[in-house]
């Protein structure tokens with residue numbers, strides 16, 4: 001099981017103050033407790049990267065927008081080392097983490113908490129307070145994370161911080177694998193997309209970045225909802241996720257109009273199709289809606305790889321007016337800030353006049 005320290009004081013000190021127990025200010029409830037369903041089979045399609053079944057892949061993209069990937073050839077010890085290393089960093093006192101990361105360029109790595117929404121510079125983007133619906137509602141996603149762009153020269157100015165330098169080295173190796181996996185999947189999907197020639201511009205490795213998340217244990221149980229990450233779709237072309245030992249991810253099945261628990265299965269990855277894939281495919285494939293629930297018993301660590309089109313590449317499709325990923329990102333940032341939520345692709349529908 002993932003480490004959830006036996007010293008009850010040790011963990012809360014590492015949490016952002018309002019995530020700690022005995023804080024009177026908020027009284028959120030765990031939306032769903034760690035339950036037996038996580039041990040049941042889930043119905044997600046499984047794709048074998050060593051020999052991709054193209055028909056199955058097409059069905060997974062059309063019907064689910066997410067699939068489980070096996071035989072990805074990422075060394076198991078790389079994954080476990082990464083998780084251990086990340087856990088060691090997250091376990092540091094909150095104030096020490098803040099201090100440490102303040103001295104590191106955000107182009108190498110940035111620390112955030114309470115929201116997965118970041119500015120392009122890697123700084124946490126909080127909703128405007130006046131858009132919170134209810135007083136006493138938790139305004140935060142119960143998450144802290146590291147954002148790691150993969151384009152920087154290795155080990156940039158990190159020699160004074162061996163723990164961070166070593167994490168970045170591991171993440172670069174992991175990022176290399178993820179870029180390989182993403183390209184193989186995209187190449188397999190490509191014949192179904194009927195794109196113009198500039199295929200490589202739709203999936204640009206230089207846009208790749210990693211997010212390492214910790215979802216702290218949630219200590220409260222009064223009836224206000226709180227999520228590790230609230231329901232959303234990813235903006236990416238592809239997201240490749242590793243949830244390690246502790247589950248919590250749920251996806252929304254449009255077909256059944258139901259939330260489904262996605263079980264953590266060792267040595268498998270989850271591939272999500274994101275908003276850019278939905279636009280590129282002219283809505284043939286759907287960007288899958290998902291969220292993360294919390295646990296009282298265990299904290300959870302997950303690592304996501306996100307890859308995008310070249311930021312200034314004009315995406316043309318019949319359902320959307322031409323737009324670039326940069327246009328999309330600006331709109332998302334504006335909506336999160338002013339409306340408190342991402343509106344997403346509907347902003348760019350050709351028959352809408354937003």
Ligand SMILES: O=C(O)CCC(=O)C(=O)O
Nearest residue numbers: 213234243249292302304
């Ligand atoms: O931690 C997870 O399982 C999901 C993270 C996620 O949805 C995201 O980063 O967009």
Ligand SMILES: [Fe+2]
Nearest residue numbers: 232233234290
């Ligand atoms: Fe996501």
